[in-house]
Amino acid sequence: MFLLSGIILLTACSKTPVEPNYDQHALAPLSVEFDNIVGGQKLVLNTGTYTNALGQPYTIQLLQYFISNIQVKKADGTTYAVNPDSSYFLIRQDDPASKFARVKVPEGNYTSLTFTVGVDSLRSTMDISKRTGVLDPGAGGHDGMYWGWNSGYIFFKMEGTAPDAPADPTGQHKFRYHIGGFGGYNAPTINNIKVITVDLTARGMAQVRKDRAANIHLMVDVSKALNGTTNVNFATNPQVMFSDYSMNIANNYATMFVHDHTEN
Amino acid sequence: MNRKYIAVTGTLMVLVFACSRKLPGDNVQTDAGIFAGFQQPGNFPVPVYHFETNPVTKEGFELGRKLFYEPRLSRNSTISCGSCHIQSSAFTQHGHDVSHGIDDRLGSRNAPPIMNLAWSPLLMWDGGIFDLDLQPVAPITSHEEMDETVANVVSKLQALPQYRVLFKKAFGTEQINTGNLMKALSQFMVMCVSSRAKYDSVMRKEGNAAFTPEEAAGRKLVSEKCGGCHREPLFTDGTFRNNGIGIGANDDQGRFAVTLRPEDRYLFKVPSLRNLAYTAPYMHDGRFYTLEAVLDHYSTGIKDTPNLDPLLPAGGIALTAGERKEILAFLNTLNDRAFITDKRLAEQ
CATH class of the missing domain: 1.10.760.10 (Cytochrome c-like domain)
Structure with a gap:
């Protein structure tokens, strides 16, 4: 019996790297890479041509989304939530450096990753002085990720051209999907906050150590925003912003994050 | 020697000046008077701003x-x-x-x-x-x-x-x-x-401020017929309502755009009744240019559109010519001349 236990333990040890002591004050670097693709293809802004599930061709001119509230979990169930003041990231396809969400977590072996697509309601209603960096409501401009008229962040923004989309007033055949909605300040409204949990055991857990730079590499198939439970039709829904239909797109894109591998 | 004396005196004066500016309640008197910060008027509720x-x-x-x-x-x-x-x-x-x-x-x-x-x-x-x-x-x-x-x-x-x-x-x-x-x-x-209209002076019992009998009658009418939404002392309850003015040409659906709740279609914020003499035209799209037109609307012009406010009687709010005169007399006590001429709030 003891021998058997010993063998099991030894076997377990030989497969699992040594687990460091869990110390919430000994933080080490971890990055999560959001590698945007379209179906089986590389995402190339403006020139890449893709086809949606309805057979409608399209290009993508702009793609950006908020990732926030990163949490990691160990096999024994211990979870660590990154300090909220350092846990908001805007992933922008036109800025390669932005595809890494860089955080600090205690040294350890993590088997699960959880994050939010969007900005939680607490931060969405926080005093303006606490909303700096990517959360600055004034940082936007035309491509901004904030609605001034209906206070709140745009969580996911995807724009491009599609011949099936009707011509807009400028004559372009564009689609514009600006998805937000944190649930309402004092009246319940649409809530498109999506919390995503990704299992890391099959494709490689994250071994976070002070002297290393673990990187959880996610493939993000952005075509899933258009295809899935709802197949978005460019002809009938060329613009989706603050509307009930936006929930369909949010439900679609909640499925687009897939763990590919981990670089430890 | 003389130069040094001036320099020392000058430094001391600067120091004294700097110190005196830091004393609370001892601000330098300016043309606009002593800066008292935000003051809650005696007849107003606690503010909601943070x-x-x-x-x-x-x-x-x-x-x-x-x-x-x-x-x-x-x-x-x-x-x-x-x-x-x-x-x-x-x-x-x-x-x-x-x-x-x-x-x-x-x-x-x-x-x-x-x-x-x-x-x-x-x-x-x-x-x-x-x-x-x-x-x-x-x-x-x-x-x-x-x-x-x-x-x-x-x-x-x-x-x-x-x-x-x-x-x-x-x-x-x-x-x-x-x-x-x-x-x-x-x-x-x-x-x-x-907060310095005649109404406020009467409410705060400043000097011998008092309503005329016509204004007092008007206040009673406004309280009875309008007070459900235009509540004293701010003369709005801050809610969103459809007051039956009918759907505008641009089909502005008001609060619905913000909440997407069908029950919020055609609701707009209840505006205050303060300073009406200075703020024409009225309503969210400025469709009424006179207060008479507004009273006409409430007495005979209410249109039955989705989510019409339940406080509005179906046939409108019946008003006699005398009652209209009294209401307008009272509304006139809500005009705050001190506010619109306050030099502190003007471009300097």
Whole structure:
């Protein structure tokens, strides 16, 4: 019996790297890479041509989304939530450096990753002085990720051209999907906050150590925003912003994050 | 020797001056009087604005005032907040049904007054903005209003030494950002308190202020027939309602755009009845130019549209000619001349 236990333990040890002591004050670097693709293809802004599930061709001119509230979990169930003041990231396809969400977590072996697509309601209603960096409501401009008229962040923004989309007033055949909605300040409204949990055991857990730079590499198939439970039709829904239909797109894109591998 | 004496005396004077400025309640008397900060009028409720995260200081208020009248907030430096919120019109754009912004573009709604906003939990006709500190983002970035970005405004102001000095005085840093820009504007806006109308003097029993019999009768009528929404002392309950004016040509659905709830279709914020003499035209789209037209609407013009407010009687609010006269007499006691002529709130 003891021998058997010993063998099991030894076997377990030989497969699992040594687990460091869990110390919430000994933080080490971890990055999560959001590698945007379209179906089986590389995402190339403006020139890449893709086809949606309805057979409608399209290009993508702009793609950006908020990732926030990163949490990691160990096999024994211990979870660590990154300090909220350092846990908001805007992933922008036109800025390669932005595809890494860089955080600090205690040294350890993590088997699960959880994050939010969007900005939680607490931060969405926080005093303006606490909303700096990517959360600055004034940082936007035309491509901004904030609605001034209906206070709140745009969580996911995807724009491009599609011949099936009707011509807009400028004559372009564009689609514009600006998805937000944190649930309402004092009246319940649409809530498109999506919390995503990704299992890391099959494709490689994250071994976070002070002297290393673990990187959880996610493939993000952005075509899933258009295809899935709802197949978005460019002809009938060329613009989706603050509307009930936006929930369909949010439900679609909640499925687009897939763990590919981990670089430890 | 003589020169040294002057230098020492000069230094001492500077020191004394600097010290005296720091004493609370001992501010230098200016033309505008002693700066008392935000004061809750005796007949008003507790404000809802979060003063704990943005206390009003003399420096912050004065910076906010300068920003309020600063045309650099617009793309081509032609429009300031004060362009559509004119003090002499109780900070509305008198005579314009809908707001008239940059490049002669027209908005879709009537510019609301900058008045008693410290008591307003939700802003705009549809309540889409829930914090006064976030409010200026909307007009600055709106295509029809200032058509600018907040980031550009920040960099334009940052380039001006005078603003760097003023931000340093108000917030302890020369670094201008969205947060301190918005907080300065809020400090000015919350100080736009209209509480010195005849009505307020009567309520606070100042001197021998009293209503005439006609005004007193009007007050009773307003309380009975309008008070369900236009509640004293702010003369709004801050809610959103469909008052039966009928659907506008542009099918503006009001609060529905913000909440997407069918029960919010065609609801707009209940406006205050204060300063009506200065704020025509009336309603969210400025469709009524006179108070007589507004009274006509409530007595005979109510249209049965979706979500018509249940407080409105189906056949309208019956009013005799005498009652209308009394109501108008009372409404006249809500006009606050001291507010619209207050030099502290004017462009300096």
